[in-house]
Amino acid sequence: MALNDAPLGKASEYPDSYSPELLFPVPRDDNRRRIGFQDGRWPWFGEDLWQAWELSWLRPSGVPAVAWAEIRVPAASVSLIESKSLKLYLNSLNQMVFSTPAQAAEVIERDLSSASGSAVSVTLYDVDQPMMISGHPEDFELIDDEPLENVGYAYCPDELQAGGKGVTERLCSHLLKSNCPVTGQPDWGSLLIEYTGPRISRAGLLRYVVGFRQQQDFHEHCVETIFNDIFQRCDPQHLTVCARYTRRGGLDINPWRSTSAGEVPSMRLIRQ
Template identity: 65%
Template sequence: GGVPAVAWAEIRFPAASPAIIESKSLKLYLNSFNQAVFSSIEQVQHTMEMDLSSACGAAVHVLMHSVDEGAPAVGRPEGYELIDDLPVENVVYEYAPESLSADGDTVTEQLCSHLLKSNCPVTGQPDWATVLVRYTGPKIDAAGLLRYIVGFRQKQDFHEHCVETLFTDLMERCRPSELMVCARYTRRGGLDINPWRSTSPADGPGPRLVRQ
């Protein structure tokens, strides 16, 4: 009948895709749906999957939801230990992977920090995120991890590259047998980006965080 409809979408891009879609381009693409007519929400979902898969060169999965469904939001996922209040002296706001270390018996932990800030390399605008780290391996020095995360404050890089850096630095410096790193970035232009890297197949990011 021509009445507009609104929904929210969860879009999952594989890390192995040969290309990524820059967030501004994605916003422009989504805005192109403003006056488009579709027979069903499933047709919108299929169209998005086909277009985005073609653009990035890998299979993209789109899940469409009614706004009335809502999106569950939490302060931090259940079971994650917040490290932001640990005592850290002489903080330096520079990228410093040497702050990372691990030692001792093998443990399995889930650590969380709300203090990741990086900067868009194109606009210079700040990007804010909550970092989630789940690992099995020698116990990571949590204060050193916090110092390392805070050191990103002057770093200019895209969301996905920041998470790749977090993941590779933790693998190299702390040598876990299993590792998952996810950054839950706050929204910019209606989109929240949640890069996620893991050593093994597992469920992706869970409920949206309150900050998002």
């Protein structure tokens, strides 16, 4: 399916019956070839970690149930899932009857796995369950106040520089902004970078992050581009890049890519 067939940017009717066919997969290969990878070979592990805040179904009694979902789509899947199609699909569950939250999760896992081409995991949480919320993780250093002059707003990978003695650092910027390639709407996010290797210039890194301000791309593609640029230009021994994007339409997506396998822990930042 071509991207112009996606529901993104178009007027849509919200379904009142279960509609898994609404899920719109977007192949990952096009972007990966653009940044130099093909044939299933790339230097990262990772996931697209979604948080879905508008999720409801009916109990057998007819009384509605509500929950929020954590959805993990493997970065190795054939396709990412276009965001508006996921929103429409989740809303198609509103009048479905599930006997338990586990049954609802099982159906969502099955449908998303089929659409993405890989096993997706879904965990449902009670909306009354408290969560810790912060601006950024305590063990990350904010770089947004680095002094800069003559700031530009174009993609600028040449600004990334590293050298000297190896360090281990965790850095954060709240200044990540890109634009949806279909609608042009702004996507806002907090960028988390953890690395071991030659020290990365913070001023150069901040210029690079700000350079995404007019970039048009999907969240997942932005994160893979950032990971690849730092990996190629700064030569870290270890690298993890995660973007925590702000919520739109009841969904936020938080892709992460890393040289190490594992799982990025659940969290919610204050802008989400």
